[in-house]
Amino acid sequence: xxxxxxxxxxxxxxxxxxxxxxxxxxxxxxxxxxxxxxxxxxxxxxxxxxxxxxxxxxxxxxxxxxxxxxxxxxxxxxxxxxxxxxxxxxxxxxxxxxxxxxxxxxxxxxxxxxxxxxxxxxxxxxxxxxxxxxxxxxxxxxxxxxxxxxxxxxxxxxxxxxxxxxxxxxxxxxxxxxxxxxxxxxxxxxxxxxxxxxxxxxxxxxxxxxxxxxxxxxxxxxxxxxxxxxxxxxxxxxxxxxxxxxxxxxxxxxxxxxxxxxxxxxxxxxxxxxxxxxxxxxxxxxxxxxxxxxxxxxxxxxxxxxxxxxxxxxxxxxxxxxxxxxxxxxxxxxxxxxxxxxxxxxxxxxxxxxxxxxxxxxxxxxxxxxxxxxxxxxxxxxxxxxxxxxxxxxxxxxxxxxxxxxxxxxxxxxxxxxxxxxxxxxxxxxxxxxxxxxxxxxxxxxxxxxxxxxxxxxxxxxxxxxxxxxxxxxxxxxxxxxxxxxxxxxxxxxxxxxxxxxxxxxx
Amino acid sequence: xxxxxxxxxxxxxxxxxxxxxxxxxxxxxxxxxxxxxxxxxxxxxxxxxxxxxxxxxxxxxxxxxxxxxxxxxxxxxxxxxxxxxxxxxxxxxxxxxxxxxxxxxxxxxxxxxxxxxxxxxxxxxxxxxxxxxxxxxxxxxxxxxxxxxxxxxxxxxxxxxxxxxxxxxxxxxxxxxxxxxxxxxxxxxxxxxxxxxxxxxxxxxxxxxxxxxxxxx
Numbered sequence: 001x002x003x004x005x006x007x008x009x010x011x012x013x014x015x016x017x018x019x020x021x022x023x024x025x026x027x028x029x030x031x032x033x034x035x036x037x038x039x040x041x042x043x044x045x046x047x048x049x050x051x052x053x054x055x056x057x058x059x060x061x062x063x064x065x066x067x068x069x070x071x072x073x074x075x076x077x078x079x080x081x082x083x084x085x086x087x088x089x090x091x092x093x094x095x096x097x098x099x100x101x102x103x104x105x106x107x108x109x110x111x112x113x114x115x116x117x118x119x120x121x122x123x124x125x126x127x128x129x130x131x132x133x134x135x136x137x138x139x140x141x142x143x144x145x146x147x148x149x150x151x152x153x154x155x156x157x158x159x160x161x162x163x164x165x166x167x168x169x170x171x172x173x174x175x176x177x178x179x180x181x182x183x184x185x186x187x188x189x190x191x192x193x194x195x196x197x198x199x200x201x202x203x204x205x206x207x208x209x210x211x212x213x214x215x216x217x218x219x220x221x222x223x224x225x226x227x228x229x230x231x232x233x234x235x236x237x238x239x240x241x242x243x244x245x246x247x248x249x250x251x252x253x254x255x256x257x258x259x260x261x262x263x264x265x266x267x268x269x270x271x272x273x274x275x276x277x278x279x280x281x282x283x284x285x286x287x288x289x290x291x292x293x294x295x296x297x298x299x300x301x302x303x304x305x306x307x308x309x310x311x312x313x314x315x316x317x318x319x320x321x322x323x324x325x326x327x328x329x330x331x332x333x334x335x336x337x338x339x340x341x342x343x344x345x346x347x348x349x350x351x352x353x354x355x356x357x358x359x360x361x362x363x364x365x366x367x368x369x370x371x372x373x374x375x376x377x378x379x380x381x382x383x384x385x386x387x388x389x390x391x392x393x394x395x396x397x398x399x400x401x402x403x404x405x406x407x408x409x410x411x412x413x414x415x416x417x418x419x420x421x422x423x424x425x426x427x428x429x430x431x432x433x434x435x436x437x438x439x440x441x442x443x444x445x446x447x448x449x450x451x452x453x454x455x456x457x458x459x460x461x462x463x464x465x466x467x468x469x470x471x472x473x474x475x476x477x478x479x480x481x482x483x484x485x486x487x488x489x490x491x492x493x494x495x496x497x498x499x500x501x502x503x504x505x506x507x
Numbered sequence: 508x509x510x511x512x513x514x515x516x517x518x519x520x521x522x523x524x525x526x527x528x529x530x531x532x533x534x535x536x537x538x539x540x541x542x543x544x545x546x547x548x549x550x551x552x553x554x555x556x557x558x559x560x561x562x563x564x565x566x567x568x569x570x571x572x573x574x575x576x577x578x579x580x581x582x583x584x585x586x587x588x589x590x591x592x593x594x595x596x597x598x599x600x601x602x603x604x605x606x607x608x609x610x611x612x613x614x615x616x617x618x619x620x621x622x623x624x625x626x627x628x629x630x631x632x633x634x635x636x637x638x639x640x641x642x643x644x645x646x647x648x649x650x651x652x653x654x655x656x657x658x659x660x661x662x663x664x665x666x667x668x669x670x671x672x673x674x675x676x677x678x679x680x681x682x683x684x685x686x687x688x689x690x691x692x693x694x695x696x697x698x699x700x701x702x703x704x705x706x707x708x709x710x711x712x713x714x715x716x717x718x719x720x721x722x723x724x
Contacts, residue, residue, distance in 0.1 A: 008609070
């Protein structure tokens, strides 16, 4: 029980505590950023779990690479190391076969043939044969390498159409030619299938995994200051918080960023991020990895691969469904077009549009047509244009009426002006040229009055004797007789005046 | 009780640069000074016969049980468990590190040292009342699970009969203080020492510091 003690001399390590606290917070921020990239559901433990997978993957890959390099060196072909590595990398990308399988197969062929060029050719043949027959690449490579040295028994299972005796009697070059003739190009065909694409995806993820592991180990090496001792250093320092963790933040951030890019499908960018040099240095990691004592879980890596596969399958499914939907839409459109040929309403509308219609009517018809075609947006656009046209027509009408009113007003003004002129004339405020006319009228009125007086005088002293020959039966005949008499008098310059009152004559 | 020193770790580091005898000499001086306290403390540990027989009986301990049983008491082991340490401890969460300490590292001895200082009547039996928070459980650590409801009290009383609890906190200090400076063995010895050992330790450190400052061993 460590609590039961008496502390005699103590010191406050506040500075160290602050540094430790800062390191913890910085580290927590880094882990949180990585866990955010993981979708919020993965915490530092899962990051470590993924790290374990990555480190193991890189370890295995590095070991295989070293073994192949050693083989090349032993055969005196060390100068071809880079060429071989590039060849294997290219084949990996082409066929989707992981370098974990390619390297051992190539190594078998290399040891049998002793030639890099020959081994490359036979490896391509082995890939085609493996793709066609379904046998594992390593098995095929082993059989071909044995056949190269004369042991052709293993080739019987590939049913090349050759008997055992024929195989035994043939040269390897002829056998290879036969295989290429039968199965040439199979690997490329398989690589283009759905399964091949999944394999290529696996290759991408595997390479990413190895790069992450490499980056992580390089980070630890940089922290420890000793190449290859990063892991053991990490174990010693796990219990202590040091300022080195602040430097690790950058590494973890890049590491977390790379994982995030991979999740978004940007594998190449993720690899670039991890391969960025740290602080200007690019240490080469060449040695074998020391034994890993700490255990890390591997579940995250498997979950990630499963997620990639599921997303790919889902995308394929979506594409198929989209295609189905497109086909359905096309059929629907064709059906609608066919239906339109027998739709009376649509026919009427079309016919109406062809006739002489006003702009407003045309727009209305177009809107109705769009409604019939169930094109709501188009109908609304026509309706909007119709409203605009109506509005314009109303404005024109209002303008016309205004003009009419103005015109009427103008005429009224003219009439009023004439009226004023007439009134002015009557009031005597006229021009001197009109004065003679007035006096002329007055003199005529005097003449008429004088004549009237003379007529009255005449009437008072005159009488008319009407002698009617014969008999007068009716009043009509009497009136006619009097008229005739007056007419004769007037013609003879005699003035006559007849007043008729109540059916009698007063003369 | 503990004395805060500034620069003591640096002093130790500086001492490492000098001949090793200097660092050894300091440690030796400190141990010598503290030997009086530890010697006194070892004398306060009772014999096995004075303890409850069930606690010292070897048939009821981790010799026979597959789990870590309740630690038994043995005087010899308890005496050997009282040690002086001059190694700097791991910094606590508050940032303090101890450079010199006296510890009671034996389990039985530590139980004898501290039993009853929290509750002289032992752990209470669990009782759920309307005031009991719902998170409290009957099988919680703070409750007596023995069939004998007075088991704790009887145990503490038996220990008190062999040695009393003494508070080693210095008088006159400001604040409420902690009960963790209370005990029957080392704390009692330290309290009865009266600070003489403390002063001597500081003097030993200052002595070596003066030597370093004079520039020689």
